[in-house]
Amino acid sequence: MKVEELDFELPQELIAQMPAENRSESRLLVLNRKTGDISDRRFSGIAEYLFPGDCLVLNDTKVLPARFFARRTTGASLEGLYLDMSGGGLWHVMLKNSRKLKEGEVFDLLSSHGSVFCKILAERRLDDGTWHIRPQSDLPAEKLLEHIGYAPLPPYIKRSRGGEKPDYDRQRYQTVYARQSGAVAAPTAGLHFTDELLNRLDEKGISRAHVTLHVGAGTFKPVTADNLEDHEIHSERFEIDAQNADIINRTHQAGGRIVAVGTTSVRTLETVAQSGGIHAASGDTRLFIMPGFEYRAVDAMITNFHLPKSTLLALVGAFAGMDNIKNAYTHAVKERYHFFSYGDAMLIY
Structure with missing residues (x-):
């Protein structure tokens, strides 16, 4: 695949420099990958698209003040x-x-x-x-x-010597369910969840499973090769225990959907699934997901908007289809969504 196929025009002012004032009030673009239909929502209304028996898979890595x-x-x-x-x-x-x-x-x-x-x-x-x-x-x-x-904000978020409110960034560049220290970048799709929203989803009968993938600085490594296949993917440490693997398997067996929160949860689940089903596992993953990849574990995903020419854009393109993703990103730019780590979210189902 030519890397140029992952390029798109993004006005600089759409790169979010600050998070939404309230986590769950960020915007949510909903993409139906079968029909290509797009809807504009708020993240606080995500329960509309999640059903009793579904399972959210959350990456509980904790970002170090690195x-x-x-x-x-x-x-x-x-x-x-x-x-x-x-x-x-x-x-x-x-x-x-x-x-x-x-x-x-x-x-x-x-x-x-x-x-x-x-x-x-x-x-x-x-x-x-x-x-x-x-x-x-x-x-x-x-x-x-x-x-x-200080919070290890990515280079496209501009902060001079840690910024005027470093404690604010240390709090907001962290999910509310973070517990396993080791990441040097946040699993940003999870930043939109609040304890209140998670409790509402619990009450609706949506289960939760946790995996751990410690996001490394390599997640921001630009693709410099002309062909995506020639790019050397970064390695990241992951873990899933038997209890959480069992939650995921029981969801599948009961006909519920596995909704991965973030590309890091996707990468963990699909890494484990390559050896047959979801089971307790840990190690380093270099799984490179690009168009043509066959997903085995994930039924839907929540993700932020990714950088042009990035491996993460290839990952979501493999899930939704590149034409659908290109249309969704064109819509997001037109409707002035905010992009990247502190930006808005997508639900792809």
Whole structure:
């Protein structure tokens, strides 16, 4: 598939810089993938399209405050993104403005107030440009990030040094059901749910299952190849336990629909389903879903609007059909929907 087929024109002003004031009052584009029909709704009314016996599958990953700031002894500023631990107390990070940084150099890790929190050693620059660094602190990474970190908003959401209201972003760039720490980007389709809305769906007889997929920075990696098949898909850690696998299987057996909330839930379910049915599993997935892929587990999905020429746009195109997705995105632009992480949502069924 040519990557150009995933391109579309998007006015910059439609890229959401802030979330809706109330989570569930974001807009919802509803796409019937069989007929191609499109409806404009509010997310708070999603229960209209969900039925007793359906099951929502939610990714319960918790976003780490993974963005941080540092300062070299020269006074030069650094901006970092924590990716994961690399063993032996080393952090694996991305560092902006690090071209002149040298291996073995010690610099200052700054607190959220701008003061020096601790020293940090630039241990090794990796071949892909990322770094292994070693904080000179006894705190575990997650605890240390609580002191120094900001919400790891994607680069198209503009915030100077963490923004004027960093606590607001840390709260809103997190689902209300997040519980398993490890992501450095949010599963954004879930940001539209409130506890109140979830309770209303419970009362309607819609069950819930949880999976975990820790969203990595690779989710924003642009596709630079001409052919989609030549793109190297990123790897992400996932887990589904026996209890939640059983909820999903019982839903299928009773004739209910599996409604995946977000492409991360889709990717988890379809990864597990490749080996036959839904069962307890964990590991790393490099599943690349593109047009021609045969879905085995997902009957409907809730998702945000994705970047042009992205693997996530290919994923939803594989589910709904590329013509339907192109029509839906043209409609969304015309009707001034908001796009990407803090933007509006789609329901595809």
